[in-house]
Amino acid sequence: MTQTKIAVIGGSGLYEIDGLTGAEWVTVETPWGAPSDAILTGTLDGVDMAFLPRHGRGHVHSPSTVPYRANIDALKRLGCTDVISVSACGSFREAMAPGDFVIVDQFIDRTFAREKSFFGTGCVAHVSVAHPTCPRLGDACETAAKDAGIAVHKGGTYLAMEGPQFSTLAESKMYRESWGADVIGMTNMPEAKLAREAELCYASVAMITDYDSWHPDHGEVDVTAIIATLMGNADKGRNLVARLPALLGADRAPCPHGCDRALEFAILTQPDARDPALMAKLDAVAGRML
Numbered sequence: 001m002t003q004t005k006i007a008v009i010g011g012s013g014l015y016e017i018d019g020l021t022g023a024e025w026v027t028v029e030t031p032w033g034a035p036s037d038a039i040l041t042g043t044l045d046g047v048d049m050a051f052l053p054r055h056g057r058g059h060v061h062s063p064s065t066v067p068y069r070a071n072i073d074a075l076k077r078l079g080c081t082d083v084i085s086v087s088a089c090g091s092f093r094e095a096m097a098p099g100d101f102v103i104v105d106q107f108i109d110r111t112f113a114r115e116k117s118f119f120g121t122g123c124v125a126h127v128s129v130a131h132p133t134c135p136r137l138g139d140a141c142e143t144a145a146k147d148a149g150i151a152v153h154k155g156g157t158y159l160a161m162e163g164p165q166f167s168t169l170a171e172s173k174m175y176r177e178s179w180g181a182d183v184i185g186m187t188n189m190p191e192a193k194l195a196r197e198a199e200l201c202y203a204s205v206a207m208i209t210d211y212d213s214w215h216p217d218h219g220e221v222d223v224t225a226i227i228a229t230l231m232g233n234a235d236k237g238r239n240l241v242a243r244l245p246a247l248l249g250a251d252r253a254p255c256p257h258g259c260d261r262a263l264e265f266a267i268l269t270q271p272d273a274r275d276p277a278l279m280a281k282l283d284a285v286a287g288r289m290l
C-alpha cells in the first residue's frame with residue numbers, strides 16, 4: 001500500500017479549489033522548466049491533494065504553450081499518484097449537452113506544436129497508450145459526478161486539436177461524422193501521454209460548454225457563450241473533486257490496470273548507452289526504473 005495523493009489539473013474556468021486543510025501554494029521547480037503556476041496543496045477528508053491551474057491563475061498560458069512536461073513532472077515530484085484533468089470541451093453529440101460531464105476514455109491526438117515525451121536521444125522509451133486513461137480513476141470520477149447530481153456520460157473520445165482558433169465547420173463535421181469523436185478540446189494531449197510515461201493514473205472529465213460548430217440549431221462556437229456555461233460547470237467540477245478523496249481513500253493499492261508500472265518494459269536504451277544529462281532530468285518521472 002502507498003499513500004494516495006490526488007492531483008487535479010483545472011482547465012479553463014477552474015483556477016482554484018476550496019476546502020483544503022493546510023492549504024498552501026507551493027512553487028515547484030523542474031528540469032523541464034516552470035509549471036503553469038504554483039501548486040495548491042493540502043488535505044481533504046484526510047487525503048493529500050494537489051491542485052494545478054493548467055493555464056495559470058489569470059489564464060496566462062495558451063493551449064500550445066502550457067508547459068505540459070513541467071506540469072506532470074511537478075505533480076510526480078510532489079508525490080502525486082493520481083491525476084484528474086477537468087477540462088472545458090465542445091460536444092459532437094446531441095445527447096452530450098452543455099452542462100453535462102463526460103468521463104473521457106479515448107483520445108485522437110491532432111496536436112502538432114508541443115513536446116510530447118520526457119524521453120528521447122540518450123534514453124528511448126515506448127509506453128502503451130492503447131488505453132490512455134485509468135478505469136479505476138474514471139469510475140471514481142463517474143461516481144463522484146453522479147453523487148453530485150451532475151448529468152454524466154461514461155466513456156467518450158476526446159479530439160485534441162492544436163488551437164487556439166476553434167475548428168472550421170468542415171473539421172467539426174469530419175471529427176464527428178467520420179472520426180467518431182465525442183468531445184473536442186485543446187489540452188488533454190500530450191498531457192495524458194506524459195502522465196502515462198510518469199506512471200501516473202490519469203482520468204479526464206470533460207465539462208461540456210458548447211456544440212462546437214456542427215449543430216444546425218446552435219450555429220458556430222463562440223467564446224462568450226462558452227464562458228457563460230463555464231462558470232456553472234466550474235462549480236460542478238469543484239463539487240465533483242470534493243467527493244474524490246472519500247471515494248479513493250488514503251491507502252492506495254497498486255493500479256489494477258498497471259498505470260503505475262507503465263515504464264517496466266518500456267525503456268530500450270541500454271544502461272551503458274544512456275545520456276547522463278537526460279537521465280538526471282528523468283529523476284522524478286522515471287526514478288523508480290533508473
Ligand SMILES: CSC[C@H]1O[C@H](OP(=O)(O)O)[C@H](O)[C@@H]1O
Nearest residue numbers: 011012054063087088185186187
Ligand atoms: C475556453 S474555450 C477554449 C479553451 O478551453 C479549454 O481549455 P481546458 O482544456 O484547459 O479546459 C480548451 O482546451 C481551450 O484551451
Ligand SMILES: Nc1ncnc2[nH]cnc12
Nearest residue numbers: 088089090184185186212
Ligand atoms: N468547441 C471547442 N473546441 C475546442 N476546445 C473547446 N473548449 C471548449 N469548447 C471547445
